[in-house]
Amino acid sequence: MEVYLDNHASTRCAPEVVEAMLPFFDRDYANPSAVSSAAGRRVHDAVEAARESLAEMLGCRPSEVIFTSGATESNNLAIGGVLARLDGGHVCATAIEHSSVRAPVRECRRQGFQVDEIAVDSQGFVAPDALQATLRPDTRMVSIMAANNEIGTIQDLTRLIPVVRQTAAVLHVDATQAIGKIPCSFRDLDIDLLTFSAHKLHGPKGIGVLVVRQGSRRVRLQPQVWGGGHERGFRSGTLNVPGIIGLHRAVQLALDDLPVVQERVRRLRDEFWALLREQIPGLVLNGPPLDGSGRLWNNLHCQFPGVEGQTLSLACPEVAMSSGSACSANQTEPSHVLLAIGLGPDQARSSLRFGLSRYTTCDEIKAAAAAIADAFAQLRNI
Ligand SMILES: Cc1ncc(COP(=O)(O)O)c(C=O)c1O
Known part of the structure; x- marks a missing residue:
């Protein structure tokens, strides 16, 4: 039996989508x-209807x-x-952060910006004090992911954003693993830029969103793709219409029955952990506890002691899982997320x-x- 447990990397497109x-x-x-x-x-009209309905669900303007x-x-x-x-x-x-944040930030360093990482604790949480200590009077931009794609840590944005707001910095939140999993309102949270992607929540691949706050002098964005001036000039190129329709439907589906799905999947996840623990001696949980609200459900x-995750x-192979960070081409280096939590x-x-x-x-x-317990036992015997 093939089992797909790699849903942070990508998900099945829902039949409704x-x-x-x-x-x-x-x-x-x-x-x-x-x-x-x-x-x-x-x-x-179909695209604009999707945009409008999506904006309502995200708590922003179309x-x-x-x-x-x-x-x-x-x-x-x-x-x-x-x-x-x-x-x-x-x-x-x-x-x-995901490599798609780390790499452009690294590029900024090359262009002369000064760059710092905001430290996390042993479960991946950013403490308001650690954030405060990293900010400077000349901080121009802060990027904080809403939920981590490896260990599932959900940042407490309600405590972190007021700290950023004491400065004039632009706040970017990568909510790719959070949208459809936890309530996320752009306006209520007071975010400047918010990112996500449809294929993480049962939508199609190749379509994503950047929500850009309007009416703020802080947020001035230069397009990175030039052409016919689509998307208010921020992102030229003929719109991926089926993708947009699918993305909208996927967000709708995810939010419609979120509490029910969340409860059911959380229970399955906990049962999976219990089954693994029963069969694999010394198994160690990475990241936040399973019973709190600080972890994706x-x-x-x-950690599987004594065995390499990739091996x-x-x-x-019948179980799809991941030994590196999601969507990372180079999976031989140890994960920067796991090193960052100590x-x-x-x-x-x-x-x-x-x-x-x-x-x-x-x-x-x-x-x-x-299947995992069998493979583990065989590898341990070798
Ligand atoms: C937190 C996070 N940000 C960004 C991305 C990149 O998403 P995409 O595959 O849509 O480019 C991913 C994908 O794994 C992710 O998990």
Whole structure:
């Protein structure tokens, strides 16, 4: 039995999402910018209806929603776009950001910005004091991820954002693993730039969002892709209409039955952990406790003592899991997230990440735990 437990990397496109997208491939395929024709106007209206409804769900204005090709592009546009309009200063991001934040921040350092990491504790949380200590009078931009893609840590943004707001810095939040998992309102949280991607929440790949606060002198964004001036000039290129429709439907689905799905998946995740612990001596949990509200309810991350995570995952190909960070091309280096929470390189290399979804079943959890325990025992014997 194949079991898919790699839902932080990508998810199954929900049947409801596929159904909503299909007419936009072979019936309503006109270019939404071609509004002079009835066909183009129809597609334009569908996109704008999706944008409006999405904005309501995200707690922002429709005109603040910029569609991109995914969270990597959104993060690059947020960071590169803000800093391109500045001539230096200080930038900081948490030590556990995704590579699509880390790489543009590194690039800023090359361009002369001063860069600092915001330290996290042994569970991946940023303490308000640690944030305060990193900020400087010349801090121009701060990037804090809402939920971590490896160990599932959910930052307490309600405590961190007021600290950032004591400065004039622009605040960017990568909410790629958070949207559809925890309530996230752009306006209530007082965020300047927010990123996410559809394929992490049962939407299609290749479509994402950057929410850009309007009416703030702080947030001035330079486009990173130039062309016909789509998306208020921030992101040129013909819109991915089926993607936009699918992204909207995916967010709608996720929020519609969030409490029910959350409870069911959390219970399955806890059962999976219990089954693994029963069969694997010395198993260690990485990241926040499972019973608190500080961890994504579909996330599990643990150390398999004496065995390399990558070897274990190769020995157990019927279970999809991850031994490196999500979507990282280079998985040979120990994860920077695990090193940042204080694990040694060997502990990091012996770790594996599991991500459950609304489609995960109890039978799958049992089969996956048995297969992993078998592979672990065999590797330990070798
Ligand atoms: C927290 C986070 N940010 C950004 C990304 C990049 O997303 P995309 O695959 O849509 O470019 C990911 C993907 O793993 C992620 O987990």
